[in-house]
Amino acid sequence: MRNAPVLTAVKPADETFSIPEKELLEMEKKYCSFGDTVHYLEEPKIFDRCEGSYMYDAAGTPFLDLQMWYSAVNLGYAHPRINNAVKRQLDQLPQVASQYLHREKIELSAMLAQHMEKKFGGEKGRIHFNVGGSQAVEDSLKIVRNYTGGKSLMFAFEGGYHGRTLGASAITSSYRYRRRYGHFGDRAQFIEFPYLFRGPKGMTKEEYGHECVKKFARMFETEYYGVWDPKAQKCEYAAFYVEPLQGTGGYVIPPMNYFSELKKVLDKYGILMVVDEIQMGFYRTGKLFSIEHFGVTPDVLVFGKALTNGLNPLSGIWAKEAMINPTIFPPGSTHSTFASNPIGTAAGLETMRVFAETDFETMVMSKGKYFLEGLKELQKKHKIIGDVDGLGLALRAEICTEDGFTPDKAMTDRMCDEAMKGDLVVNGKKYGLVLDIGGYHKNVITFAPALTISHEEIDLGLNLIDQLIRRCQKTGF
Ligand SMILES: Cc1ncc(COP(=O)(O)O)c(C=O)c1O
CATH class of the missing domain: 3.90.1150.10 (Aspartate Aminotransferase, domain 1)
Incomplete structure (x- = not known):
């Protein structure tokens, strides 16, 4: 090999760089x-x-x-409508610090929050933005910890994936992603996901889903199973992080009865359900959010990837009003410079408009x-x-x-x-x-x-x- 070229000269914008x-x-x-x-x-x-x-x-x-940037580009590459929205935003208001407002951020938030309200029994909530999926997961952890009085322990699934920042790695099942980085005191307790193909034989998918919920509920039968104090009626765990279909875990589809049964147990013991839609959101499964297939209302929902059709990254969270209103979750709680960047919100808004126009x-x-x-x-x-x-x-x-x-x-x-x-x-x-x-x-x-x-x-x-x-x-x- 020749020595790698030293790239000191400024490349003219219109000249094709021709390093072989x-x-x-x-x-x-x-x-x-x-x-x-x-x-x-x-x-x-x-x-x-x-x-x-x-x-x-x-x-x-x-x-x-057949993988579209891990499901970030649901509307296809270089979609003319989304590309044009970005070009318009580039010419109009390409940069604005997050402390000031811009139209697209507000309209996009309203569209998402109204969708949630419509699909989840009139539940009121707010939208919160960040850039990458893992960052939104981190923010959701703060919302949950804050709302539950600082509880830092979570349940999550075997096979679950929520990203590779430190907080997200703590609730991601794979030990490989934590192994090199020392102690994770807040590592999630990982619970069996009803993955029938590799589960017990001789059961229907629904029976297996039911068995999995029963196994989880057993943890609350006595204080000696380590998570619940029946006298104080208190659980050590704040939330259960779920992917409705496991993404990185191999597109595992649970039985349709599973999440509604699981949610009943969570509600009984005061545990929040955080739904991670980063990979399965935005019509990947035929619904804007995949949890809509399962008849439960999440407490928090996290999204990312395909919101902007894979253009300028934008991720975010919907949370119930009680958890995210400005009194309980005050300004600056998770501030990040590029959180609601206008090129991202413009791409997100146009993506949502395209979704709204076709069945x-x-x-x-x-x-x-x-x-x-x-x-x-x-x-x-x-x-x-x-x-x-x-x-x-x-x-x-x-x-x-x-x-x-x-x-x-x-x-x-x-x-x-x-x-x-x-x-x-x-x-x-x-x-x-x-x-x-x-x-x-x-x-x-x-x-x-x-x-x-x-x-x-x-x-x-x-x-x-x-x-x-x-x-x-x-x-x-
Ligand atoms: C379900 C899920 N959660 C979180 C993440 C992390 O998102 P990001 O890679 O944008 O940080 C991913 C990424 O693949 C994901 O599939």
Whole structure:
């Protein structure tokens, strides 16, 4: 390798920077932290352009994206309406400190709060902004701790993921994310999630959901189970952090009776329910918020990612009025410079307007059904697909050995690596496929296609997955 170029000259705005990709990759190895990304691929892929359901490399090869930036780009890449809203905001009011107001922040807050009020039995609440998902989770922890008189302990799920800042890591199940960073005194107590495919046999999904709630409720039978003082009628735990469908945990869909039964137990013992919609929100599952499928009203709801369709980041929280009104949660409680940045709020407002104009609920449920049927057909053909499931356009395929059950992480990794080569062929045209892996055993392909994906693109995706499995099985390791 030549020495990495020394970038001292200022690049004219309209001139294409032409450092060859090979050199860029060498520079990345030298100058970029690997800690801020996941770095799954030996040789990370450089993309050049994106539109709709596709990413394109410099050679112009289309990569059908079936994960859409971990479900941050639900309306498809470079959506003209959202892009134009950002361009308008750039020209009008691109910067304004959060202590001053701007129209988009207020309108967006009202739209979100009114939606919650309508869907959750007239419940009044307020909207609070931050930038990244983990930051919003941190803010929600403060709201909960403040409202419960400083209680710092939370319940969360095995397989749950809430981000990688310190507070969010404490309630995220994976020990891998905490291992290097010392003691987490406020580490959550992790509770079994009703994940039937890897749960007990001989039960229906609903029976298993019911059993899980019973096991959780047992913790409150006596003080000797460590969480509840029956004499004082006090619980040591402030809230239960839940993802209605587990995202990073592998798009696990619980039984429909589960959250309403769980909420009854939480209400009985004065424990709040915080719903993390960062990955499943904004119609991923066919509802604006996935908890709407389950007939419960959360106490706090956290959102991020697709609110701005993956443009200028904006995340946030809805909380019940009693928990978030300015008397109880005063100004500056979580202030962050870019909290309600105007480009983010403009993108968020336009995204919400697009959602309001089309019947996304019907569209997503119908496309999701079509995609799931396709996955079921593939499952019939390939023994290594152990489980497929889906709600709306949040779909999963669990990759196993030939017994259809033992997780096969190596095969799953290989499929994702091969998909990145961009040399799958359909009708004489080369394609790549952008896939994401999740799951307790990192053997689940989690599908989060653009909600705007066409039926032809779903067919193309299924064709490419089919080819990929055949290729990976044939070539071995
Ligand atoms: C459910 C859930 N919560 C929180 C986060 C963290 O969000 P961010 O990566 O924006 O910090 C994520 C990110 O994937 C997520 O899926």
